[in-house]
Amino acid sequence: MNSTGPVDKGLRLIPFSGLRYVPERVGSLSAVTSPPYDVVVRPDGLHQLESADPYNIVRLILPQAATAEERHRRAAVTLRQWQEEGVLAPDPEPALYVYEQRRGEVLQRGVIGALALSPPADGIVLPHEDVMPDVVEDRADLMRTTAANLEPLLLTYRGEPGAAPAGHAPGAAGGPGAAGGTGATGTGGTTGPVGTSAVIERTLGRAPLLTTTTEDGFSHRLWSVTEPAELAEISGDLAHHQALIADGHHRWATYLRLSAEHTAAPGGGGGAAGRTPGPWDYGLVLLIDTVRYPLQVRAIHRLLHRLPVDRALAALDGSPGSPAPFRVRTVEGPLPRALEALERTAATGNAFLLAGDGRFHLVDRPDEGLLARTVRADRPAAWRELDATVLHSTLLDHLWRIPDDPEHIAYIHDAEAAVAQAERRGGTAVLLHPVREDVVRDLARQGVTMPRKSTSFGPKPATGLVLRDLARG
Structure with missing residues (x-):
């Protein structure tokens, strides 16, 4: 979905020093990951994840205690302890992260970074579902107390058609022709990938930061992108695009609420006119180009x-x-x-x-x-x-x-x-x-939100592979 406004009115994704598990300090990376908080089937799924590893990320995203205040405080204490123990450690320099998920013929690749926040009226990030105020309040309290983005939102945009991605099977599950998939990968085209897609393709030839396979059969790989020229290539490309929230409407609403709070706070950066934006003016996201990697849409x-x-x-x-x-x-x-x-x-x-x-x-x-x-x-x-x-x-x-x-x-x-x-x-x-993705996108363009929890786009990113510590920016 290309923007029609000035270049600086599109997506702005900046690098950050990702907070990641130290593999030597946990049983396995797969044992410490989790689905997004709202996908965990409680209590069965919660107990299963908690017992998988004492450091499973579910202890941060769904902490257990008698009251909401105590749950959030416990998550903050746990996050701090894990960093002090060396279970979680920040990467040495800011980066954008190329992320790949694969299961059989399903293949998804995108970029994880800190996205500059913008209200729906700006038309840069488009929601398509209503949210529940009590869920936003709970997520805001958790994020405020931990001062961290614990899991990325899933956003989609429409890039330029080009050659089929390496290793992608057109028409396979999750590809063109799959239920809910839209757009063409341009398999008949002669042009190669450009912009963000080109950086992703080049990154695949490098050694990943991590590789793991989760219980659901998905393999996950993560790379860092730190070269200034490649960061600029991604930045210049995304500045021409808008995004649709595929998964994470409540977390996006939480981002906006907390950004507004810090704008109003004395001395807050808040992104107000004439002020330098601060860490609360950005939120952790995964951006997927659905021209190259159409998502599956489920009910x-x-x-x-x-x-x-x-x-x-x-x-x-x-x-x-x-x-x-x-x-x-x-x-x-x-x-x-x-x-x-x-x-x-x-x-x-x-x-x-x-x-x-x-x-x-x-x-x-x-x-x-x-x-x-x-x-x-x-x-x-x-x-x-x-x-x-x-x-x-x-x-x-x-x-x-x-x-x-x-x-x-x-x-x-x-x-x-x-x-x-x-x-x-x-x-x-x-x-x-499930509703078709084109219906979702068309309604979002009109500024019309669907009833809450109308769609489930996927595959969803695994939670726990990379976190964002707001104290580090």
Whole structure:
């Protein structure tokens, strides 16, 4: 997504001295990494990560204690102790980091750095989802107390088409033709990579800082880029681009909040006019060019803690003499087969899969009159037709009357985990089909945000490979 404004109105990514695990001080790099904090399935996933290694990063991103204040204080103390013990150590000089993830034919490469923050009104970094204020508050308290960016956001931009990346299989999972992927890698073109992509390609021939394979089967490699000419090449290229937040809306909102706090503080840099920006005016991000490395787009499912499946279905029956709000059909399992039925149905309109009672119930064909009464009319048609919009406006708010708070709804990335928890706890899992990336991007360009937790872009960066200590800039 190229910017049309002046060069200095695009992305500004600066190097920093990454804080990284010292391999000799931990069991293995794979044992100390974690998925992003909001992907960890609590409590099962949390306990598994905590037991993997005493220095697992989950002790920083999801610290455990009786109160929020104590959790955040414990994370700050732990972070300081690990640095004093030599478990975590800063790199000797500021760098941008080339990061690669690979599993089978899935390949993703990008650049990690500290990105200059800008509000949505500037149109440089575009959000596409609403956020939950309580989550932003919690993440802000944690980041404020630790004075660190503990995990990078995932941002995407649209670079120039060029030759296919080395080692990339066009049309493979995660590549062009994969579900949710958009854009061409330019496999028929004759030009080579330019700008940031050219630096990435050259960096691949050097020895990486680290190599590890995590439990999910992804291999990870990380390189540092410190040469002034290459840093300038990346800077000049990114200055012509805007980015879409693929994953990390709450952390981005946290970055903006804390930057504003430090702007208002006496003597704060804050990026205000006439002042030199300080470390809080930048946030840790991973930037991916989706022309060369299209991301996979997956759905985020809902677990309704206090709504059993029979009550959820009863609300969809309708009253005598009135049309049913939705059509409901029982479909055959197991889960992969039921998800295939959801995919086929979602291709022609809104559709959801309910589970939790040992069966799968396909919900589709919402009553048009009901949609007209419950879905906002002051948004584009693409927003009104989103499954997430209909789920929240019509099902959750109107028919089921479920408050959107953690006591009533959990957001779970894995369909199997959502179904298992619903069956174990007597709730309802609502499974969704992913929205296309082009729909997400078009809405973001219009400044229209989707319902919270509408999409899950991936693969997501592993947490724990590189941190940013704000005390070091």
